Amino acid sequence: MYVILITLFLSGGAGVLYSQDGRKLQATLEIRYDEGSRQYDRMIFGAFIEHFHRQVYGGIFDPGSPLSDEQGFRKDVIDALRELRVPVVRWPGGCFVSSYHWLYGVGNDRVPVYDKAWHVEDPNTFGTDEFIAWCLKIGAEPYICTNAGTGTPEEMSDWVEYCNLKDMGRFAAMRIANGHPEPYNVKYWSIGNENYGSWEIGAKTVDEWGPFVREAAKMMYNVDFSVKLFAAALPDTSWTIPLLRTAGPYLDFISIHGYWDRLQHVNNPSDYLTCMRMSVMPENRIKSTIDILKKTGYENKIRIAFDEWNLRSWHHPGHGSRTQEQDIKARDLADVNSTYNMADALFSACFLNSCLRNSDYVSMACIAPVVNTRGPLYVHPGGIVKRTTYHVMSMYSNLLQPNVIPVVVKSDLLTVPGVNRDISIPSVDAIVTCSDDIKTLSVALVNRDPSREVECNIGFGNPPGRIEAVVLSGDSPDAYNDINDPERVVPEEKTLKVKNGCVVLPPHSLTVISVRL
Numbered sequence: 001m002y003v004i005l006i007t008l009f010l011s012g013g014a015g016v017l018y019s020q021d022g023r024k025l026q027a028t029l030e031i032r033y034d035e036g037s038r039q040y041d042r043m044i045f046g047a048f049i050e051h052f053h054r055q056v057y058g059g060i061f062d063p064g065s066p067l068s069d070e071q072g073f074r075k076d077v078i079d080a081l082r083e084l085r086v087p088v089v090r091w092p093g094g095c096f097v098s099s100y101h102w103l104y105g106v107g108n109d110r111v112p113v114y115d116k117a118w119h120v121e122d123p124n125t126f127g128t129d130e131f132i133a134w135c136l137k138i139g140a141e142p143y144i145c146t147n148a149g150t151g152t153p154e155e156m157s158d159w160v161e162y163c164n165l166k167d168m169g170r171f172a173a174m175r176i177a178n179g180h181p182e183p184y185n186v187k188y189w190s191i192g193n194e195n196y197g198s199w200e201i202g203a204k205t206v207d208e209w210g211p212f213v214r215e216a217a218k219m220m221y222n223v224d225f226s227v228k229l230f231a232a233a234l235p236d237t238s239w240t241i242p243l244l245r246t247a248g249p250y251l252d253f254i255s256i257h258g259y260w261d262r263l264q265h266v267n268n269p270s271d272y273l274t275c276m277r278m279s280v281m282p283e284n285r286i287k288s289t290i291d292i293l294k295k296t297g298y299e300n301k302i303r304i305a306f307d308e309w310n311l312r313s314w315h316h317p318g319h320g321s322r323t324q325e326q327d328i329k330a331r332d333l334a335d336v337n338s339t340y341n342m343a344d345a346l347f348s349a350c351f352l353n354s355c356l357r358n359s360d361y362v363s364m365a366c367i368a369p370v371v372n373t374r375g376p377l378y379v380h381p382g383g384i385v386k387r388t389t390y391h392v393m394s395m396y397s398n399l400l401q402p403n404v405i406p407v408v409v410k411s412d413l414l415t416v417p418g419v420n421r422d423i424s425i426p427s428v429d430a431i432v433t434c435s436d437d438i439k440t441l442s443v444a445l446v447n448r449d450p451s452r453e454v455e456c457n458i459g460f461g462n463p464p465g466r467i468e469a470v471v472l473s474g475d476s477p478d479a480y481n482d483i484n485d486p487e488r489v490v491p492e493e494k495t496l497k498v499k500n501g502c503v504v505l506p507p508h509s510l511t512v513i514s515v516r517l
């Protein structure tokens with residue numbers, strides 16, 4: 001068995017920090033070549049955009065801006081998302097979609113509607129045709145989430161007719177009349193969004209959900225058998241097993257969501273170490289969902305789409321409750337860029353590592369959202385700010401190889417605040433990727449420790465004297481980018497010296513090393 005040991009030595013400050021027993025702190029990666037490599041789906045680097053606050057209007061779409069093109073799309077946003085090579089974008093919601101009627105958003109006479117989910121008026125000037133055109137410009141596949149709240153299976157399948165039928169029936173004729181003669185061939189369609197939640201408009205019971213999904217799927221398939229269908233699910237057997245028992249034969253994906261720093265009602269972002277504790281949680285959610293697929297016999301047929309994820313939940317006080325007035329203005333707190341620091345970056349790297357480690361089952365993940373609110377890209381009237389997580393998305397999307405090789409990570413522990421007591425988590429999280437010929441390795445290494453360097457022994461047998469790397473660390477765990485300091489945290493290309501088989505990883509950092517074996 002050909003095993004590569006990348007032994008990480010933890011060292012502190014300028015010197016080397018030894019553990020109490022004098023031994024150097026260590027973490028070891030054991031790359032399991034014997035288990036073979038496997039290609040992962042690039043849709044793990046996907047994105048979500050919702051009609052919420054300034055994600056669409058004032059974010060990707062701003063017809064009045066001098067920075068927008070002839071269709072009203074912000075050109076700087078298009079460029080930034082093309083740099084990420086975003087493979088797929090989910091739209092229009094999110095909670096928004098559960099009372100959205102797509103017909104108001106197509107054609108020449110757009111009907112402004114009151115958005116019952118978010119208590120604002122939606123002009124409907126950004127609808128299906130604009131979304132498809134925008135996806136084309138950023139080079140991403142469109143993924144449409146349909147209204148299973150107040151909507152019906154017929155309305156959903158009418159939407160598939162509008163997008164995918166060439167020239168039969170009134171909805172294809174409508175698309176053609178709207179100036180789009182060719183079908184859009186939208187491949188990805190979700191039936192509903194979080195219909196399990198009391199906060200969701202038109203929430204469904206467990207007994208209602210399976211049959212509803214089945215009937216909607218049948219009608220959508222009857223329009224276009226090539227579509228790939230998703231349904232709102234949970235890593236919870238009581239909801240998802242009945243769903244799969246009733247509608248499993250019609251589904252290609254089940255959709256799960258995750259936000260860990262709960263800020264919906266009180267915008268009090270957690271500190272770095274608390275966020276590092278949260279960074280080990282997404283994998284539990286993935287494993288639970290895998291177990292459900294195995295329990296129901298769908299592990300080889302239905303894939304997992306983690307199609308809303310972010311360390312921090314969005315801030316919308318009062319949403320979903322009658323006891324508290326919706327505070328629309330409070331949503332502006334999402335624009336405080338100092339919120340999004342190295343905790344967000346390293347959580348995101350660990351999240352993507354979790355998806356890549358489980359890419360036998362996880363085929364899609366959509367950061368929620370991709371623009372504004374808690375997203376990696378902040379858009380303001382004068383330009384954009386690439387927040388720390390933007391650079392993580394770029395490093396993963398552009399520097400990793402297309403295949404994952406299983407790796408066993410054994411790491412000394414970092415003590416972080418738990419819910420009731422301190423707990424320990426691995427200081428290091430890593431993913432190993434390789435080229436198809438397994439001759440090039442790109443390894444993403446997260447050092448969660450806020451203050452200690454990692455001296456990384458990359459025991460390649462006969463390691464090169466220098467290794468090319470890209471390092472994202474910032475000058476502190478709380479470092480962030482903002483309008484007046486947009487490049488305080490940026491990836492730095494470095495040639496790392498290999499001394500005694502070791503390179504050094506900075507504290508609170510993501511390092512991607514690439515080597516040709």
Ligand code: AHR
Nearest residue numbers: 094095096193194308314
């Ligand atoms: O906070 C935003 C909401 O989070 C999305 O609209 C919904 O899908 C999720 O509950």
